[in-house]
Amino acid sequence: MTATRQITLCALFAALIAIGTYIKIPTPLLPLTFQTLFVVLSGLVLGRKYGALSVCVYVIAGVIGLPVFTGSALNPTFGYIIGFIPGSWLAGYIAERFKPCFKTWTFGAVSGIAVIYAFGIPYYYLMSKYYIGNELGAKTLLMYFVLMPIPGDVAKSILAGLIVKRLSVFFPESFTWRR
Numbered sequence: 687m688t689a690t691r692q693i694t695l696c697a698l699f700a701a702l703i704a705i706g707t708y709i710k711i712p713t714p715l716l717p718l719t720f721q722t723l724f725v726v727l728s729g730l731v732l733g734r735k736y737g738a739l740s741v742c743v744y745v746i747a748g749v750i751g752l753p754v755f756t757g758s759a760l761n762p763t764f765g766y767i768i769g770f771i772p773g774s775w776l777a778g779y780i781a782e783r784f785k786p787c788f789k790t791w792t793f794g795a796v797s798g799i800a801v802i803y804a805f806g807i808p809y810y811y812l813m814s815k816y817y818i819g820n821e822l823g824a825k826t827l828l829m830y831f832v833l834m835p836i837p838g839d840v841a842k843s844i845l846a847g848l849i850v851k852r853l854s855v856f857f858p859e860s861f862t863w864r865r
Contacts, residue, residue: 692736699728699740700747703770704754716834723842725770726798729778730791730850737778741770762818765809769802776801786854792847799839807831 706720729737745767748755757763777798784790807827815821 692732695732696728696736696740696743699724699732699737700743703728703741703744704747704752707754707756713838716838718838718842720842722770722773722799722802722839723846725774725802726777726795726843726846727849729774729776729798730781730794730846731853732778733782734775734778738771738775741774745771762810762813763806765813766802766806768809769805772805773798773800773802781850788847788851791850792843795843795846796840799843803832 702724703721706722706724709720711718725741728740731737732740744754748767755761755764755767777794780794780797781791784793810831811822811827
């Protein structure tokens, strides 16, 4: 695969992540956005190296002031955005190392989202306590930042597995890590 194609795909996924920020589907628990879907897809499709690179492009674009975040770097949810980079990397790592199939891709997506949680929840807690001055208890964190988003994130992980399954059939050359 040419360097031009890899760079183009990285830019495409950075743009999809930005667009996914603003696509919101109302649900009874929390609005469902497609940001994390595109983050894990970047790793699953591009592999760990280029997937993480595409997310870095997205994060840098937001940090320098382009309107790709819904908040700012001082927002308590910025920890999730930081977690996008290792989340994409892990999804790509799993896609590269294990048998290419729906189960692997879904597991990669779930694992990537778990890493995003691992960065986002502590960051949210620390920003709330020390920057905003509103400490959240463990019950509140567990309820609002783990239990409530899990159904949507599991659905997005299954969707990611299905999308990659389809893409791998129709566009096998797009999977840069298969070379």
